[in-house]
Amino acid sequence: MVGIGVKSLCVSCETRWTNKQRESMPFFEFIVRRTIYSIFVIVIISLLAFILLRAIPGSPIDYYKAINPLATEDIIKEMERKMGLDKPLHEQYLIWVGQLVRGDFGTSLSRPGQPVWDTVKDRMLNSLILALSANFLSILIAIPLGITAAVHRNSILDSSVRTLSLFGYSMPSFWLAILLIYIFAVKLGWFPTSRMFSIVGIYPTHAHKMLDLCRHMVLPVVVLGAIGAGSISRFVRSSMLEVLNEDYIRTARAKGLSELVVIYKHALRNSLRSVVTIIGLQIGHFFSSAAVTETVFAWPGIGREVVLSTITRDYPMVMAITLITGAIFILINFVVDVLYAVLDPRVKF
């Protein structure tokens, strides 16, 4: 979907020229096309989710029968009618979609009576706190490391960075988490082992609450951040290497620019495009790999909720999460593609 117009041209010094060019590009058309495509994908996901929901053994009626063993045949029929299960499948789907559009995801099976959306909203926010902090941390580690490795290629510095990043993406995150818990929480007692807040949840001020949250966040953020840094630093290194070989870098050096300006203004800016891709993908990965990390740390996030509701067979919850996270992943991809154009005006859609 994305093609690059002019290959060897520095974005840093040619911005004025390319900005003018971009006005003539059908940027608006791209947005419209991508929006339609995204909606199409979400419809497909919702269909798949609905079919799966009906195909798997165990319906809400079975659940109702299990918790109300005394219910008579008439009451069960009545319940079936209330839940809309007596209607033909396509009609059920349309009703379900109608509810979805109005923001109604149904009620949870494992927490009877509680709307799915309330739980999902809450858990989503908790995960977001974790994912964004972890992503921030891994960018903070990975970009300087990747640049250093690329600039001093084939030095000891380079091989140590590469080894570190290899360790980062070969490490099972849950194992790293358990090791860190053992060292920093059990042995040293610096950080709490799990949860988002202390069990005694009484805080004199809001600041105390934030401080408690921060203390609980350190270990999970370090785990996710370290693992993410492994793959991001590798991408920064390889895309920097690619850019450093370009003609315009040689020109910049020949102009007599200092090495600092060459690397941080010209090379980094030009290599950002591929880095943004991987960071965008990484946010998605944080959401899914967080399922594991959140389980280890008992962090009440969306990943842990998927696993919990899977084990308790809370299908409305699983499907709502699938749909919402699906929409988020599509949105992330969309934003990444738009960011391409912002960071690299050469990109044509």
Add this chain to the structure above:
Amino acid sequence: MLRVIKNLFIGWKGLPLAPAVGIVAVFAVVLLAISAPLLAPFDPHANLLEIGYKPPSRDHWLGTDQLGRDMLTLLIWGARTSLRVAFIGVSISMIIGIMLGVTSGYGSHVLDNLIMRFADIVLTFPTFFLLIVATSVLTIRDLTAIALIIGVIDWPQVGRIVRAEFLSIREQAYVDAAKALGASSLRIILRHILPNSLSPLFVAATLSLSRYILYEAAISFLGLGDPTAISWGTMIAKGQGAIRTAWWISTFPGCMIFITVLSLNLIGDTLRDRLDPRLSVGV
């Protein structure tokens, strides 16, 4: 196939240390997996609660778990589970990926569009996320089913590689020559194009193996795996609760996963750097 593998590894001045170590380690793990019944010092299914939670000693080199099973024995059997899922998974993603990739790269434009847009949709989601959702609806959780799901979800990566290779190779002169000689499409695909696109596939397979081992471990860790199998992931999960008193239960399986995945990545990364001229700039 053998020639391709030979060309990938040899033909440069000697083999550098890192992938060599990786190859030795991977062979060691494969050997453990194959000869598990012979090598394992104890019965992996023995329940001897009275010798549970024993730290590493002369009898039990790596200690025992909650049920008094020997950790070393469990680690050796765990290699079997891990590699089985990874190998079946890779075979499936390769088969689906090659078939759809070939159709896409050699077939009609409409089919190509259809298959690639579908691949795009699948690739929108992180594989592990799809894996959790898919395993959650499984009623029979056995290793083959989990491997099957991994393979089915992960085919687009292979599909894209195959398609890209086919698109470039089908324009080569030798393919035109084969066509001019009256070779059938099937013959051109099987005898001329596919053998020439095996190198990137081999690299992808190596890196997939390492990812699938991590997936299997994570799925088992979450309790969504095969409950009857001896899996490194399950062992870590069981050890987590006992971390204060028995650190060895979750530490050693983690080491095994780490070593196996690291070795596969060492091999895969080296091969990829050599295949991809862009990444190998100055490396």
